[in-house]
Amino acid sequence: LPTAFLFPFKGGGLVFLLCGAVFFGFQDFLDRYGGLFSIGLKVVYGGYLFSFMQKIIQTAAQGSEEPASWPDVAEFWQDIVQPFLQLLATGLVCFGPAVVIAVWLRVDLFAPGSNDPMKAAPFLAALLAGAAYFPMAVLAVAMFDRVFALSPTVIIPAIARVPLEYLTVLVIMAVILGIKAASQYAATLLAIPFLPTFLASSLGIYFLIVQTRLLG
Numbered sequence: 001l002p003t004a005f006l007f008p009f010k011g012g013g014l015v016f017l018l019c020g021a022v023f024f025g026f027q028d029f030l031d032r033y034g035g036l037f038s039i040g041l042k043v044v045y046g047g048y049l050f051s052f053m054q055k056i057i058q059t060a061a062q063g064s065e066e067p068a069s070w071p072d073v074a075e076f077w078q079d080i081v082q083p084f085l086q087l088l089a090t091g092l093v094c095f096g097p098a099v100v101i102a103v104w105l106r107v108d109l110f111a112p113g114s115n116d117p118m119k120a121a122p123f124l125a126a127l128l129a130g131a132a133y134f135p136m137a138v139l140a141v142a143m144f145d146r147v148f149a150l151s152p153t154v155i156i157p158a159i160a161r162v163p164l165e166y167l168t169v170l171v172i173m174a175v176i177l178g179i180k181a182a183s184q185y186a187a188t189l190l191a192i193p194f195l196p197t198f199l200a201s202s203l204g205i206y207f208l209i210v211q212t213r214l215l216g
Contacts, residue, residue: 001172001214008209011067021202047084048073053212054083054142060216061143068209086141093150094134098126132170139215169214176207 008017051071059066073079101107105119136159140149148154159166183203 001168004210004213007213008068008206010065013067016068017202017206020205021198023201043084044080046087047080047082049208050083050087050142051079053138053208054145056209056212057139057142057216060213086145086147089147090134090137090141090150094130094137095127096130098123098130101126135169135173135211135215136166142215172214173211176211180204180207 007013048071051073052068055071056068071079101123105123107119107123133155136155137150140154140158141147143149144154180203183200
């Protein structure tokens with residue numbers, strides 16, 4: 001497990017992290033324009049991000065120690081649009097039920113304290129179940145390169161084979177999310193232009209590599 005936290009710095013990892021922070025920070029800056037441009041940018045961003053995750057997961061699953069690197073983009077549909085649709089389908093399968101329950105029970109996601117506990121409980125249960133399902137779903141889609149891998153007949157037996165290891169990964173990911181949230185909040189307190197975005201992007205890509213390496 002400790003090697004996963006050192007993996008992003010292997011080879012030319014530090015330069016890679018800095019370039020990645022600039023790339024993703026620039027994406028966040030352009031995303032403020034909104035409209036169709038923003039939607040198209042999200043498709044490119046999401047597709048390339050999942051291709052990047054898929055490459056790390058596959059090399060790790062094969063036992064390779066190859067440093068992280070950007071994936072090649074030869075065909076727009078195959079290398080960008082298809083991975084974006086796979087990532088979108090994974091998110092919908094894992095968190096769609098929680099969203100449906102929230103809408104059906106009229107759970108106010110922006111004011112959690114004002115919700116009826118009897119209504120919030122089913123939503124929270126579905127949200128936690130989706131969060132527990134999500135990492136293995138990402139792993140399955142990345143390895144099979146097919147959306148059918150999201151089936152419970154694939155995911156649940158896979159989790160059952162490695163319950164302790166998977167629980168360990170889930171706990172580590174929860175801690176990482178907490179660290180990311182705290183660091184992003186701390187970065188917003190800095191009054192230097194563009195520095196908070198750059199720091200948040202740097203930590204984001206670092207932890208993304210760590211998490212996908214752990215999954216692989």
